Amino acid sequence: MLLFNGTRRSLAHLTKPSSSHLRGVSTKLFINGEFVTSQASEWMDVRDPATQKLVTRVPKTTASELEEAAKSAQSAFTTWRRTSVMTRQRVMLDLQQAIRDNTDRLIESIVAEQGKVVSDARGDIIRGLQVVESMAGIPELMLGSRLDVAADMDTYTVREPLGVVAGICPFNFPALIPLWMIPVALATGNTLLLKPSERDPGAAMILAELCADVGVPRGVLNVVHGAHETVDFLTSDQRVKAVSFVGSDRAGKYIYERSTQHGKRCQANLGAKNHAVILPDANREHALNAITGAAFGAAGQRCMALSVAVFVGAAGDWIPELVDRARKLKVDGGMEPGADLGPMISPEALQRAKTIVQAAAESGASVLLDGRNVKVAKYPNGNFLGPTVLDHVTVDMQCYQEEVFGPVLSCVRVATLDEALALVNANVYGNGASVFTRSGPCARKFQAEVGAGQVGINVPIPVPLPMFSFTGNKGSFLGDTNFYGRSGVNFYTQLKTVTSLWRHEDAIEDRQSAVHMPTLH
Template identity: 50%
Template sequence: MNHVPLLINGELCQSATDAYIDVTNPANNDVIARVPCATSDEIEQAIDSASKAFETWKDVPVTERARLMMRYQALLKEQQKEIAEILAAETGKTFDDAMGDVWRGIEVVEQAMNVPSLMMGETAENVARGIDTYSYIQPLGVCAGITPFNFPAMIPLWMFPLSIACGNTFVLKPSEQDPMTPMKLAELFKQAGAPDGVLNVIHGGKDQVEPLLTHPTIKAVSFVGSVPVGQHIYRTATANMKRAQCFAGAKNHTVIMPDANKEHVLNNLVGASVGAAGQRCMAISVAVFVGEAQAWIPELAERIGQVKPGPWTDKDSAFGPLISPQARQRVLSLIESGKQQGATCLVDGSEVTVPGYEQGNWVGPTVFSDVTPEMDIYQQEIFGPVLSMVNADSLDEALTLVNNNPYGNGTSIFTNSGAAARKYQREVTVGQVGINVPIPVPLPFFSFTGWKNSFYGDLHAYGKQAIRFYTETKTITSRWPESDIPGGPNMTISLS
């Protein structure tokens, strides 16, 4: 049995713990590895290692830090398929989806390669007579990241490359459900030439997260996961004087106007709703059909119903299983609640099985129409291959529906009207908006900007906001007089 190692001070090491968590293949629930719950002493060692490494890493020239990211990016590209195979085996994602997971992470590493220009300060000459002002951007210290199961390559790569490129050191606590992918990323980072202690990886559950939120050495915490956990992490971290960025739940709506390109809409909604078994924080889980577009609902349901789940080793699989039996049971209970509360189940995936993989966590594509806002399937983030369809008479009615939702991660509109698109993007209270694009995840030179209950914090992931999150700004005001300055003491606050 593969026992997943820790990474502490540059060494891959087996934990001294006697508490382990099984890592299973979601397609059949076979145990494929065991992940340790790091001991308190091991967590302290990881933090101490990062603290000591910071004393020298912060002084490494920014150009050298950028070159480390260049080497790392090259290794990730060379081994993208190998990483994707590990990822698919422990998450159940199809191979193509796993490749996309890795690639979206590589794109953030490419952004980290630009750190010399991203960390440039500002300067102004002669702000007062003989006085210049300029600013430097400097690292915080030791930072920590807590990552979810659904993107075990992309989301760790959102965090530690940018943080380390800025001159910080990092402690990563990946999801205990799929830790082998993050460990492969860490091994490649070490292979790229990262000094010992710059990146440390610990494993476990809630008990291993808490010390990262309270330890005085850690200066910033980044988290991606559920709403209640995100709220707890944000409150605890900030109460302990740390920066925190916590990405939480979502209920993403797409609005379909009757003037939209029908074929484009239907093709995009199939993948955006049930791709990756719906286990994406940016999945489209609510489709709002406006006016005459409601006539397209039966055809969309028919197309989604033709999508078949299966194991990642089958190239014909459209999506894989849910991550765990508990996740499957939760999705099934919500599907049942939709039926009981009066929604029309046009496609029912609750009884789906896959031949040869009967013990897997399968839920087939499921489509509801006649969904209303008070229903559980509308109010809760299902995180499964379930699409709820809602009717609206106008764009204004659709906007009101979206804006009344407590989440604000992502939304999209399909239309051929520039006026409708502009009205929607201006008035919708959601942080990321797609126009004729179903899943508007920005490329990493922008930032990932969820709003409302989808995010707790001030500065978002990757892009320029991440550089600000992982750094402090130091402003210097200087005067170098050529001779004595006449006039006596200055008793005011003004510069003169």
């Protein structure tokens, strides 16, 4: 990598064998380029969702530590913003390689703290890594525009960073969501105060370590922990110019309102209720396999999880086959070979999902596959809920109205595509919706008329790659500018417009060089 003094060093030292140092010890803060032990009086336990064993303890960052982190970020901004865009591009190139070299460490942390299976943890990292790679194109993304507007006068725009920005992350993607924020904020010249989820901070701490190792200067990235008090600081401190948030409705609405009330930009991804509409002419094998993976992967703990399958007409006859596929999925600890889905994040989350399933049954839904009594012999204390399929669900049921955030699929039956579209569009959320069909006209109609912000055609989870942006809408998003891609760059920057006048008659006329001895007058 290129250091700022122009020397180069190898990245080989960044590969470390494990993340065992994260377990059974206190998670540190990362302030001004150093990992420091918090002086907090309150700590939160992080337990392995499969075993309930203590993994680490997370501090509620003290007021003085938050102040120190903000001061560090503000000070670092004065120099980081003036680094060339090529320097920041070089950091992104080195960071993506460092993440690749440390993928196994990140996977180990994610499985231990969040409970994902290895394959899903790897996907968590790779999709975040793609955002880092896209930011290697930051020179083009920072381009302004110029126009001659009159004789001797031109106007041009310069894209500039905002200053200190903050990121508040959820538990379900311990690497991906920090990587929606870190590379975009830093590549555009901002400094970042990052708060990982208090439930699984390990991946974010590894990413902070890698940022330091590839030459991100002290103070450009700071990592703080905590709950309500930390959020209040990040959303009110006058040094913070913008806040990015991904998480639940309640927290997101609070953060958005508090941030905007304090004059900050805010982008907030909230809850979701993603639908897949299955038409009778769809490729049956592809549709059922896709729905099974999208509904139950990651134990359903994804904001883009497919939680509602809308079967149109005769497609409803396929539901028993869907149940058969779901029944074959293996529920196990994240590191176990062949595991398809692991535990839910906490006993409380598990109990809530079970309660919603019970309410659905009592409201008239058919529980075709009940995962509430799944047993995993090796992990008797795990937060396991097996794939659960509910049929004959109606829109007034709790399982339809609320985001379950577990491996629970609600099946709704309708007669026509128009009825399916009306159902999807009436839902308050708008993250994603998909249609499975072989009919081009039906796919075109769905694309044109559906209200969700991200549309899949024979694709169950239509999350765009980072050359685009994450464009959830309706009740799933608060703000004006979306995450990553060009929208992300726009969120973390502001335009300055310059109009200049240089009169041509003021140009100094070229003169022939004098070669004679000058004389004094």
